[in-house]
Amino acid sequence: MNYWLVKSDPETYSWNKMKSDKRTFWDGVRNYQARNYLKEMKIGDLVLFYHSQSDKSIVGITKVVKEHYPDPTTNDDRWVVVDLEAVEDLKNPVTLEQIKQNPVLSNIPLVKQQRLSVMPLTAEQYQEIIQLGGL
């Protein structure tokens, strides 16, 4: 079991939308490093959902329900998607500010590698976020 974090601009695709869809394919990744992480995701892996831009906080938990396959939104065969399903809300969203201040979390790529949209988390980091989130 691995743990991940994905970013989404709520203007483009919000957590509320994710919840009403229940399940979605995670498209639009156009970065090799992020793409490689998508390819490593396995069914059952847990994926935290982060709102960038206006919100800047981790708001929910999703899980991988289908492993990578070609991105249906492009003919370019370099890109893949995975299917994610909404699992639950964090009781308290975990803000970027909290993440920066937390010694366990301060070195995750969210802080260090601003532009990466899909990133791995350690079990320790995942647990820390869940705890901060009130679960």
Added chain:
DNA sequence: GCCAACGTTGGC
């Protein structure tokens, strides 16, 4: 809205 960071593209 600005701009820094940084990944990608394309000319050479």
Added chain:
DNA sequence: GCCAACGTTGGC
């Protein structure tokens, strides 16, 4: 294969 130019992301 290098690197300058360009485009996009995302925090502020």
